[in-house]
Amino acid sequence: MGVSRVLREAGQALDEAGLRGSFLVRDLDTGDELGIDADAEYPVASLVKVPLAVATLERIARGELDPATPVRVPPGRGTTPGPVGLSKFRHPAVIALEDLLHLSTSLSDNAAADALFALTPPAAVTAELRRLGHDGITVRHLMAELVDTPAERFPRAEVHLAHSLAITAGTAGHGHPVPQLDVSRANTGSARAFADLLHGLWRPTTVRPAVAARVRELMGDNVMRHRLAPDFASDSARWSSKTGTLLNLRHEVGVVEHDDGRAFAVAALTESRVPAAVQPGAEALMAHVARMLRDAVRMG
Numbered sequence: 001m002g003v004s005r006v007l008r009e010a011g012q013a014l015d016e017a018g019l020r021g022s023f024l025v026r027d028l029d030t031g032d033e034l035g036i037d038a039d040a041e042y043p044v045a046s047l048v049k050v051p052l053a054v055a056t057l058e059r060i061a062r063g064e065l066d067p068a069t070p071v072r073v074p075p076g077r078g079t080t081p082g083p084v085g086l087s088k089f090r091h092p093a094v095i096a097l098e099d100l101l102h103l104s105t106s107l108s109d110n111a112a113a114d115a116l117f118a119l120t121p122p123a124a125v126t127a128e129l130r131r132l133g134h135d136g137i138t139v140r141h142l143m144a145e146l147v148d149t150p151a152e153r154f155p156r157a158e159v160h161l162a163h164s165l166a167i168t169a170g171t172a173g174h175g176h177p178v179p180q181l182d183v184s185r186a187n188t189g190s191a192r193a194f195a196d197l198l199h200g201l202w203r204p205t206t207v208r209p210a211v212a213a214r215v216r217e218l219m220g221d222n223v224m225r226h227r228l229a230p231d232f233a234s235d236s237a238r239w240s241s242k243t244g245t246l247l248n249l250r251h252e253v254g255v256v257e258h259d260d261g262r263a264f265a266v267a268a269l270t271e272s273r274v275p276a277a278v279q280p281g282a283e284a285l286m287a288h289v290a291r292m293l294r295d296a297v298r299m300g
Contacts, residue, residue, distance in 0.1 A: 003034060006296045010036060010289045014270075017285050021270035024191035025293040028202050028255070028263045032300065034293045035191060042269045043186035044137070045146060045244030046108050047194065047251050048125075051137055053105045053218060054201070055120050055128035057211040060098070067098035071115050080144040085109030105218040105242065110143040117142050122187070129197075132206045136193025146180055146187070146246060164275040180246060191267035194253040198265040202255050216240060219254065228268060231287035232256040232294075241266075248272045250282060256294070264297065266290050 241254025
């Protein structure tokens with residue numbers, strides 16, 4: 001199938017499903033790539049935990065942080081809300097700094113991420129990215145702010161109203177009355193920016209090799225495997241990734257490494273026009289489109 005046909009069919013499938021997105025797939029060795037609106041900027045939700053891990057590990061490597069430092073985290077409502085991890089604890093916990101990285105990155109634990117942000121604030125994470133040559137991702141706020149949206153203020157039966165607001169209230173310039181969806185106030189990035197970061201982690205140049213290896217390990221241990229993993233993980237391919245979800249936004253970025261030695265960065269950032277919190281069809285279509293692009297790049 002020709003590239004123009006792949007892009008046309010992928011774009012049509014997304015539109016018919018009520019999705020738009022920023023996609024990019026890149027061969028990490030040849031640099032060949034194919035994308036859809038790859039430079040469009042989106043709020044990135046939990047994808048921010050990857051640059052947070054990079055910045056934290058770089059500081060550890062420089063001796064600015066001790067990975068064994070015990071960090072006390074309060075229980076339950078005393079910490080950042082979230083569906084998993086420390087926010088569900090009923091008692092105070094003391095966790096080593098490096099173990100917070102596992103919780104934050106591999107389990108997408110919001111409370112663990114904010115404990116790390118307390119040591120390396122959002123502006124410092126952005127500065128670390130810039131030092132490493134990554135200009136397309138900006139970190140502005142904590143996870144606690146990310147989970148304070150209209151969705152948390154509605155009863156479950158009315159959460160669709162929060163999604164309707166997310167869908168309809170944006171401006172042509174990507175502003176939004178919900179600050180977490182406003183690209184001038186949110187943590188932001190594009191498919192290209194995340195593909196560049198993945199490229200720098202799997203083929204390190206500016207990121208320290210040991211730091212890159214640890215982030216790869218953390219992403220390989222990702223337990224959120226319902227989105228792109230079904231189309232990329234197999235007995236002959238390893239899928240390492242991070243997901244991000246916020247209101248009508250569904251993202252995943254990762255790298256698929258094949259047994260033949262080829263490796264591809266895959267970045268898929270999407271927003272839905274369908275006011276529903278649970279959309280398994282959208283998850284499956286994201287994976288299908290990403291695989292269409294990977295297959296086209298792989299075939300050359």
